[in-house]
Amino acid sequence: MQRIVLLLISMGLYSFLQAQSPKVPSLVFTDAASLELIGQAFPLKSYHRIDTTLYPDFPAAVKQLLTNSAGLVISFKTRSPRIAAKWCVTNRRQSNNMTPIVNKGLDLYIKREGKWVFAGVGRPSNVCSEYIMVENMDNSEKECLLYLPLYDEVKSLQIGVDSGYQVVRGINPFKKKVVIYGSSITQGASASRPGMAYPARLSREMGVNFINLGLSGNGKMEKEVADMLATIDADAFVLDCFANPSPEQIAQRTGYLVKAIRAKHPNAPIIIIQSVIRESGNFNQVVRERVRQQNENAYQEYQQLIKKGVKNLYLIKGDNLLGKDHEGTTDGVHPNDIGFDRMLQVIQPELTRILKPLLH
Amino acid sequence: MQRIVLLLISMGLYSFLQAQSPKVPSLVFTDAASLELIGQAFPLKSYHRIDTTLYPDFPAAVKQLLTNSAGLVISFKTRSPRIAAKWCVTNRRQSNNMTPIVNKGLDLYIKREGKWVFAGVGRPSNVCSEYIMVENMDNSEKECLLYLPLYDEVKSLQIGVDSGYQVVRGINPFKKKVVIYGSSITQGASASRPGMAYPARLSREMGVNFINLGLSGNGKMEKEVADMLATIDADAFVLDCFANPSPEQIAQRTGYLVKAIRAKHPNAPIIIIQSVIRESGNFNQVVRERVRQQNENAYQEYQQLIKKGVKNLYLIKGDNLLGKDHEGTTDGVHPNDIGFDRMLQVIQPELTRILKPLLH
Numbered sequence: 025m026q027r028i029v030l031l032l033i034s035m036g037l038y039s040f041l042q043a044q045s046p047k048v049p050s051l052v053f054t055d056a057a058s059l060e061l062i063g064q065a066f067p068l069k070s071y072h073r074i075d076t077t078l079y080p081d082f083p084a085a086v087k088q089l090l091t092n093s094a095g096l097v098i099s100f101k102t103r104s105p106r107i108a109a110k111w112c113v114t115n116r117r118q119s120n121n122m123t124p125i126v127n128k129g130l131d132l133y134i135k136r137e138g139k140w141v142f143a144g145v146g147r148p149s150n151v152c153s154e155y156i157m158v159e160n161m162d163n164s165e166k167e168c169l170l171y172l173p174l175y176d177e178v179k180s181l182q183i184g185v186d187s188g189y190q191v192v193r194g195i196n197p198f199k200k201k202v203v204i205y206g207s208s209i210t211q212g213a214s215a216s217r218p219g220m221a222y223p224a225r226l227s228r229e230m231g232v233n234f235i236n237l238g239l240s241g242n243g244k245m246e247k248e249v250a251d252m253l254a255t256i257d258a259d260a261f262v263l264d265c266f267a268n269p270s271p272e273q274i275a276q277r278t279g280y281l282v283k284a285i286r287a288k289h290p291n292a293p294i295i296i297i298q299s300v301i302r303e304s305g306n307f308n309q310v311v312r313e314r315v316r317q318q319n320e321n322a323y324q325e326y327q328q329l330i331k332k333g334v335k336n337l338y339l340i341k342g343d344n345l346l347g348k349d350h351e352g353t354t355d356g357v358h359p360n361d362i363g364f365d366r367m368l369q370v371i372q373p374e375l376t377r378i379l380k381p382l383l384h
Numbered sequence: 385m386q387r388i389v390l391l392l393i394s395m396g397l398y399s400f401l402q403a404q405s406p407k408v409p410s411l412v413f414t415d416a417a418s419l420e421l422i423g424q425a426f427p428l429k430s431y432h433r434i435d436t437t438l439y440p441d442f443p444a445a446v447k448q449l450l451t452n453s454a455g456l457v458i459s460f461k462t463r464s465p466r467i468a469a470k471w472c473v474t475n476r477r478q479s480n481n482m483t484p485i486v487n488k489g490l491d492l493y494i495k496r497e498g499k500w501v502f503a504g505v506g507r508p509s510n511v512c513s514e515y516i517m518v519e520n521m522d523n524s525e526k527e528c529l530l531y532l533p534l535y536d537e538v539k540s541l542q543i544g545v546d547s548g549y550q551v552v553r554g555i556n557p558f559k560k561k562v563v564i565y566g567s568s569i570t571q572g573a574s575a576s577r578p579g580m581a582y583p584a585r586l587s588r589e590m591g592v593n594f595i596n597l598g599l600s601g602n603g604k605m606e607k608e609v610a611d612m613l614a615t616i617d618a619d620a621f622v623l624d625c626f627a628n629p630s631p632e633q634i635a636q637r638t639g640y641l642v643k644a645i646r647a648k649h650p651n652a653p654i655i656i657i658q659s660v661i662r663e664s665g666n667f668n669q670v671v672r673e674r675v676r677q678q679n680e681n682a683y684q685e686y687q688q689l690i691k692k693g694v695k696n697l698y699l700i701k702g703d704n705l706l707g708k709d710h711e712g713t714t715d716g717v718h719p720n721d722i723g724f725d726r727m728l729q730v731i732q733p734e735l736t737r738i739l740k741p742l743l744h
Binding site: 118119120121122123124125129134136141142143144145147148149158159160161162166214216217220225303304306307308309310311350351353354355356360361362363365 | 478479480481482483484485489494496501502503504505507508509518519520521522526574576577580585663664666667668669670671710711713714715716720721722723725
C-alpha cells in the first residue's frame with residue numbers, strides 16, 4: 025500500500041514537473057531552394073552567381089570564383105522566436121585575410137521600422153554546419169534577408185525555425201539591377217561578415233539591387249567575360265576592375281568592355297571606379313608605382329572614351345577611397361570594415377546622383 | 385689555341401652575366417628576444433603577458449589567455465629594403481570570428497613624419513610561418529613596431545632583413561603605463577589585424593603605453609586577478625570588464641577590484657567603461673536585458689564607490705560605443721574595425737582628458 029502511494033506521488037510529481045519545465049521546441053528545417061533568391065545576374069537553380077557551363081571559354085579561375093555565393097541573399101518571412109541554418113560548403117582552405125564567418129558563414133538581417141538591421145550570424149564549423157543565428161525574439165512577423173558566404177560555394181542550405189512556426193517565401197526588396205564587376209574587393213575581402221561586402225551595404229542603404237560580380241584576383245576584363253557582362257539585362261554597370269589587370273591590360277581592355285556594354289545598353293550609366301590605393305605601398309615603392317600606373321591608365325581610357333563620344337560614362341577617383349590614416353585595410357590590399365565604410369562615403373553619394381534618374 | 389680563346393671568352397661572358405644579373409640578397413634572421421619588447425605589465429623573458437607560474441590560484445582559462453601575446457610589440461630599427469619574420473605559435477584552432485592574421489599573425493608599423501604608419505602583415509600559414517612583410521623600400525633608417533598575434537601564444541620569433549643590413553634594438557616610444565583590464569573586446573576580437581586592437585590604436589594615437597590585459601570570455605574580476613592587477617606599477621587603470629561577469633558578479637566584485645587598486649595606488653585614475661551594447665540583442669530580448677542589467681549594476685557600483693569617497697574614479701557610458709547603425713560588430717558581440725573606430729571616438733577624448741595631468 026505504501027509503495028502504491030509513493031508510486032502515485034512520484035507519478036504526479038513527474039507530470040507536474042513535465043508541465044512546469046519550459047518546453048524547448050524542436051527546430052523544423054525548410055530547404056532554401058523554395059525561397060526567394062536575390063543577387064543573381066540571371067535566375068539560376070543553384071547558389072552560383074553565373075552558370076559557367078554556358079561559358080566554356082572563361083578562364084578556369086573565373087569559372088571557379090563564379091560558383092562562390094558572394095552577393096546572394098535568401099529572402100523569407102517568419103514569426104519564429106528562433107532562426108537557425110544548416111548549410112554545406114566545400115572543404116577549400118580558409119583564407120588567412122578574412123574571418124571564417126565571411127569566408128564560409130552566414131549573415132542575417134531583419135527589417136525593423138523600414139530599415140535592415142543586423143540580427144545574427146551563422147558561424148561555420150566544418151564543411152557542413154548547423155547554427156542558431158538568433159533566438160528569444162518576440163513572435164511578430166519578420167522580413168529576413170540571409171546573406172550567403174562570400175568566398176565559398178554553397179552546396180545546400182536549410183532555414184530552421186521553431187516547430188509550430190513557418191518559413192514563408194519573401195520578396196526582393198531591392199529595385200532595378202546594377203551590376204558591379206570587379207576584384208576581390210568587390211567580392212568582399214576583407215569585410216567581417218557577408219552582409220558587410222560593399223555591394224551588399226549599398227543595396228541596403230540605397231534600396232537598389234546591386235549584383236556582386238567581384239572575382240578575387242581575376243577581375244581582368246577578358247573579352248569572353250566582357251561579352252557575358254554585356255548580355256545582363258542591368259540598368260547600370262559599375263566597373264570596379266582596375267586592381268587586378270596590369271596597366272597594359274587596362275589600356276588594352278577597358279575600351280572593349282565599355283563598348284561591349286554600350287552596344288547592348290545604349291543608355292545605361294557605366295561607372296568606372298579607379299583602384300583603391302594599396303596601403304602595402306606605404307613603403308613598398310614598386311606596389312605604389314604599379315597602382316599609380318593602373319589608375320593613370322584607367323583615367324586615360326575613360327578620357328578617350330568620352331572623346332569618342334561615349335555618353336553616360338562616369339569616373340570615381342581612387343585616391344581617397346580608404347581615407348588618410350592608412351588603417352583601412354586588413355592586409356595592405358583588402359579593405360577592412362573601416363576601409364569599406366570610407367569607400368561608401370565616396371561611392372554612395374556619386375552612385376545616388378548618377379542613378380537618380382533610374383530610381384524615379 | 386682556339387680552345388683556350390673559347391675558354392677565355394666563355395669565362396669572361398660568365399663573369400659579365402654574373403655581374404649583370406640582379407642580386408636577390410638572402411634574408412638574415414635575428415632572434416626577437418634580443419630586441420625591445422613592449423606591452424608587458426611586468427618585464428618577462430617570454431612572449432606571455434603575465435608569468436602565470438606566480439599565480440597558481442588563477443582560473444585555468446585566465447592562465448591560458450595570459451600566455452596569448454595580445455598587446456605585445458617588438459621595437460627595432462633597420463635600413464633593410466625588406467623585412468620578413470619567422471614565427472611559431474600553437475596548433476590551437478583558428479577562431480571563426482576573426483582573421484588568421486589577427487589570431488596567429490603579425491602586423492608591422494613604421495614611423496613616418498612622426499606618425500606610426502601601417503607597413504605590412506605577417507600572414508600565418510601553419511604552426512610555424514615565414515613571411516616577407518614588406519619589400520622594395522628605400523634604405524633610410526626606419527623605426528619599426530611589430531605587433532604579435534592577439535589570440536595565440538608566440539613560441540619563437542625572428543626578424544629577417546636583407547644580408548648586409550642590420551636589425552637594431554629600438555626604444556619604447558610610448559610614455560607612462562596604463563593597464564586596460566577586460567574581455568575579448570579588450571584583447572582585440574574582432575579587429576582585422578593585431579595593430580587594430582583598440583588598446584594598440586590608443587597607444588599609437590595618444591603616445592601612451594597601454595597594457596592589454598583583455599581575457600577573452602574571462603575578464604570576471606576574480607579576487608586573485610584583482611590582487612595581481614593592483615600590484616602592477618601602472619599610472620592609471622582602465623576597467624573594461626563588464627561584458628563577461630554576470631550582473632550579480634558585477635555587484636559582488638567591482639567594489640573589491642577598485643578598492644584593491646586604490647589601496648596600492650592612492651592617486652591613479654581608475655576608469656570604468658560600461659559594456660558595449662550587444663548587437664545580437666537587436667532582436668534577442670534575453671541578451672538585450674542581460675547587457676542592460678550588467679551596465680546598470682556597473683553604474684550602481686560606480687555610484688556607491690563615489691559615495692564612499694573614492695576619488696579619481698571615472699565612468700564612460702556604454703550606450704553609444706558602437707554607433708547607431710548596428711553594423712559595428714563581426715558576430716553581434718565583438719566589434720569589427722568600424723566598431724572599434726567608434727569606440728575610440730568615445731573613449732579617446734575621455735582618456736585624453738582624464739590622463740592629461742599624468743602626461744605633462
